[in-house]
Amino acid sequence: MASEEELFANIDALLEEEPQLPPPAERARLREAAGITQARLAQALKSTTQTVKNYENGRSEPKSPRLEAYQRLLNGWAAKYPAHGAPAAPAPAGVPQSPVSETFTGTFTGPAAPEPRTxxxxxxxxxxxxxxxxxxxxxxRPATAARRPAVKKxxxxxxxxxxxxxxxxxxxxxxxxxxxxxxxxxxxxxxxxxxxxxxxxxxxxxxxxxxxxxxxxxxxxxxxxxxxxxxxxxxxxxxxxxxxxxxxxxxxxxxxxxxxxxxxxxxxxxxxxxxxxxxxxxxxxxxxxxxxxxxxxxxxxxxxxxxxxxxxxxxxxxxxxxxxxxxxxxSTAVSGLELMTALRPPTRAVQDPQTGNWVSGHNPGSLGTQPVDPAPPEATAEHPVVVNSGWSGGFLNEEAYQWVRSVDTLSDEECTLPFAVGLDLNTAFLAAAARLVVGLSAPDHFHHPTFNPKIPGSWLVDLSHIDLDPRLPSPFTPDGTPPTEPAWYQTHTVAYAQELGHNVAPLEAYLRRETGAYLDPWHDRLRTAYVDTLADLGVTKDLSDAEFLAAMEQHKQADPALAAVLSAIKATVKGGVGKLRERPQGKSYKQGETWPALARPTWRPDIRAAVISKARVNMHRKLNNMVKLTGLYPLAVLSDCVVYPSPGESPLDFLPYATSGKPQPGGFRLGPTPGLAKLEGVQSMLWAVDLMEKGLNPARHIKGGDAVLDEGE
Incomplete structure (x- = not known):
């Protein structure tokens, strides 16, 4: 017969054993009976969903102190949700009595939780x-105010x-x-x-x-x-x-x-x-x-x-x-630049033909891992390439429009129109990045090359002989004034001169042999983000033009949180393009020194110039087509915003439509996608003319207040 000491020793040994959990299948049954998801249980246990899955399929077991917490929960569920045929028992104190849906009341649980608070x-x-x-x-924390549900998810x-x-x-x-x-x-x-x-x-x-x-x-x-x-x-x-x-x-x-x-x-x-x-x-x-x-x-x-x-x-x-x-x-600018690299990684795994081992190799279509020096005309005045070479041959000046029409060119008919209406192109830089072929390698220098619109690069061309209508900005300069001597232009600008029927004969060029649509995935992702977010705010592609204008008036009030997301997406586009030519910062910087941004393969002023050149050309093409379709000339342009004289307060009063009611192709069109237009603001024609006489740009202020619309760095 066993002694009392031996019996107590055996009992102590049992007490020291780890708690025994029910079989894995029973754990899953109890959780499902309680209406709790694996993800929610993982949250309560301060674990992960995959770990809970492992508990329920027998791949792993919890360790102390999570083990004791999990057993307590299962015991409570077992009392409330017994197996078929077994009587129910009152749930132990502290065990949740019912699942929750939208509104949840309870306490933190788990070994890492603070003092309980409900x-x-x-x-x-x-x-x-x-x-x-x-x-x-x-x-x-107090409950947050209910928000308006999204129109489309x-x-x-x-x-x-x-x-x-x-x-x-x-x-x-x-x-x-x-x-x-x-x-x-x-x-x-x-x-x-x-x-x-x-x-x-x-x-x-x-x-x-x-x-x-x-x-x-x-x-x-x-x-x-x-x-x-x-x-x-x-x-x-x-x-x-x-x-x-x-x-x-x-x-x-x-x-x-x-x-x-x-x-x-x-x-x-x-x-x-x-x-x-x-x-x-x-x-x-x-x-x-x-x-x-x-x-x-x-x-x-x-x-x-x-x-x-x-x-x-x-x-x-x-x-x-x-x-x-x-x-x-x-910043959104940093995120915009990082997104380019994330979508076009510089390297990929390749197999070494000699050893058969997998090694890191260049990813085709990317900018690679090493920065390349720009051509002197593509750089900035302080860049080492310029300072060290003594370059004095001029620079690319591919910037967004900042143009105001001369009041001397206004007709009496225009001056008698009552309103000035501003149109803003949705994410114009993003639209320009679509299917944009850019250089991927270092530039090569050529003298008197034959112009080829398919080769990205910088061309020294004399476009001063081209006669331009003074009621439109020149497509070749940011301030809209006609060029007066040979200058450096990006491929899209020279190609547009050729498109307008003019002969171009480059004197020099810096061209890149390796090319590709580097920005395509960047464009596609941001375009989808922009369109989806607008749709969540009630501005969808299927709206009529009148419905679109009405929806845009209210979209920021529909959900301020999503409106902030939309603002960040637009800033990501502008800032990402600007970062491609980030300038030196700090008072201690001296010309000719390198600065941190130059160490990035994404310091590519030529790609920035290509985006802006294409955006400015796209704007001028629409301005030109509007003259052909309506006879209207703009009052001012600031980057992606253009101001027109109008007989009414709505763009519907002057935009070109066919007799069927459909927008005429080629001019400005309303809509929620990149490259289409929205209403920026309305003021009186007298207001616009007054600013123009002072040399100020109505497009900068048409929205009201001192809003600045330029797409700077």
Missing amino acids: RTETAAPVDAPSTPAAPAVPVA AAKPATDPRFPHGPLAVLDGDGSAFGVDGIVLYCPATTVPQLVEWTLKESGLGAGKLNRYGKDSDPLVVLTASAAVRLGLPERLEGHEQRRSLRLPEDHPVVKQVVKAKWQLTQRGFGPWARIYRKAQGRDRQCVQLAILSWDALDDRSWPGVTDMEPADIARILGTYATRVTTPRG
């Missing part, structure tokens, strides 16, 4: 395609199981990390290194690559002012007005924490957009992007009003942009 949050409708994620865990892409919680999260001061689709994660980090570790190992944040040869997008964590303070960062920085040079000093405690934890910062340091990384281990990248709202990470010109919104709304806006465009990497 609250209600109403999930806002999501209008953007994004990865499905767990329902919101309740957080200490795009199909959601397949979920990447590696990143179940989407590309980014907005972290608040109480540890609530708001993600896409209304999910909320709990982040226990109180230091930046802890935040980086949590993001990479526990958050489930990130996004897959946009090209088979590209790289996954690093997760982005956006910090509110209170989150920044919680992590030991200043709410604002000294020298706040000098945003470009804004960064923490190297001796700041947070920078020291990062270095001590063996993380690194990029050369731009710890600023509004900080990248914290370690060298990749094999194929696994270890990099987290931080954006600090109170340090002006989101420029209000590109993201109007976003910084002042609630974290959940910011997450929705940035998540929509990340899904449709790219995970933000900095």
Whole structure:
């Protein structure tokens, strides 16, 4: 007979054993009976959807302390949802009593959770395609106001199981990390290194690559002012007005924490957009992007009003942009440039014919991994190529229009018209990038070449002999004045002179032998993002012109959050093109020195010139066709905005239509796609003439106020 000591030893051994969970199939049955998704359960367990799937198919088992939490949940469900034929029992205290749908009341759970706090949050409708994620865990924040549902929703892409919680999260001061689709994660980090570790190992944040040869997008964590303070960062920085040079000093405690934890910062340091990384281990990248709202990470010109919104709304806006465009990497200009590389990666895996091994090789159609020097006329005056060579032969001047018609050319009939109406071309630079063939290699120099409109490059041509109507801007100069001597032009400008019936005889040229439509995937992705976002705001392709004008009047009020996304998409286009010729910054710069942007393969002023040249030519072609179709001449042009005299307050009063009611091809047409036009503003004709007499541009102010419409860098 066993002794009491032996019996107690056996009992103690049983108590020390790990809790036994029901079989995997029963775990899945209980969860489904409770109406809880795998993603939601993963959120409650502070795990991932794939891990829960593994629990339910027997591939893996939870470890302590997640094991005890999971067993407690299953026991509660088993009591409430017994197997067929078994009696139900009261659910243990603390176990959720019913599934939730739109409105959820409960508490944080899991070993990493803070002190329990209960609250209600109403999930806002999501209008953007994004990865499905767990329902919101309740957080200490008032319910956000209900938003107007989208008119049209795009199909959601397949979920990447590696990143179940989407590309980014907005972290608040109480540890609530708001993600896409209304999910909320709990982040226990109180230091930046802890935040980086949590993001990479526990958050489930990130996004897959946009090209088979590209790289996954690093997760982005956006910090509110209170989150920044919680992590030991200043709410604002000294020298706040000098945003470009804004960064923490190297001796700041947070920078020291990062270095001590063996993380690194990029050369731009710890600023509004900080990248914290370690060298990749094999194929696994270890990099987290931080954006600090109170340090002006989101420029209000590109993201109007976003910084002042609630974290959940910011997450929705940035998540929509990340899904449709790219995970933000900095300003919209930086993101626009990075998107080019993400869609056209410089390298791909190729097989070495000698060894049979797979090695990194050039990806055809890309710009490669090494920067190339521009031709002297394509560079800027401070560029080393220009300074070191003593170049004095002039430069390309392919810029957007800034032209005002002389009041002396106005007819009496025009002056008696009551209104001046401004038309704005949707994302004109994006439309110009479509099917645009550009040079991919370094330039070669030619003397007296025969002009070929299919070869991208820069041509020295004399176009001063061409007679032009003074009521239209010259298509060859940004200010619209006719050229007076030989000058350098991009291929599209010279080709347009030939299209107008004039002889062109280049004196010199810098041409590129390797060419391709480098910007095509960039154009396609941004065009889709622009059109889909407008459609979500109620501006769809199937509207009549009158309906389109009415919808555009209201689209910003339909959903301010999506209107901010639309603004960011447009800024991405303009800024990305501008970044192709980024100039040196800082008072200490001296002519002839290199600057950081020159180290990029994407420092390509010739590609920028090609986009702008084609956009300006497209504008002039429409202006010319409008004369043929209607007899109307513009009053002024500013980049993609043109002002016409009109008998009425609507573009419908002067745009050309066939007797069938359809728009005449060749002129300006209304519509929501890139290259089509929308109403920019209406003023009186007297107002416009008054500005013209003062030498001011009515297109700059037609919208009202002091809005500037030029597509600068």
